[in-house]
Amino acid sequence: MNITSFHEPPVGYWYRVEKFKKDVYRIELVYKGKFVYNDGVESKTVWGFYNLKTDEFHSPVNYKKMGKKVKLRDTTPFSAMKINKNNTMIESLTHD
Numbered sequence: 001m002n003i004t005s006f007h008e009p010p011v012g013y014w015y016r017v018e019k020f021k022k023d024v025y026r027i028e029l030v031y032k033g034k035f036v037y038n039d040g041v042e043s044k045t046v047w048g049f050y051n052l053k054t055d056e057f058h059s060p061v062n063y064k065k066m067g068k069k070v071k072l073r074d075t076t077p078f079s080a081m082k083i084n085k086n087n088t089m090i091e092s093l094t095h096d
Contacts, residue, residue: 007077015047023053024066029078048080057083 009015012032020026027047034040046060048070059067059080066080074082 006072007075013077016044017050020049020066023051025050025052026063027080040068045079047078048075 002061005095007015009029014030014032016027016028016030017025026049028044029047031043035043048054048060049058049066049083051058057072057075057080058070059070059075059082063065070080076083
């Protein structure tokens with residue numbers, strides 16, 4: 001699998017893939033714009049992790065720690081964290 005083409009990045013963002021451990025890569029979502037609050041330094045977040053050996057994606061716990069395995073179809077371009085589809089707020093936003 002090509003881990004750099006798994007999702008189309010959201011408008012104004014791009015993905016960066018870097019080695020995290022021997023067979024694990026960290027996937028970062030990087031914002032192209034600049035913010036005053038951080039003196040224009042690159043703004044990024046961890047999208048998730050990819051295990052090359054097992055061919056599996058993992059959600060992030062934080063920048064330094066992998067979370068649970070996730071299926072790509074359960075992720076979004078913004079995060080590998082699984083969406084809680086039972087969330088009342090999401091349901092109210094998606095129904096007329």
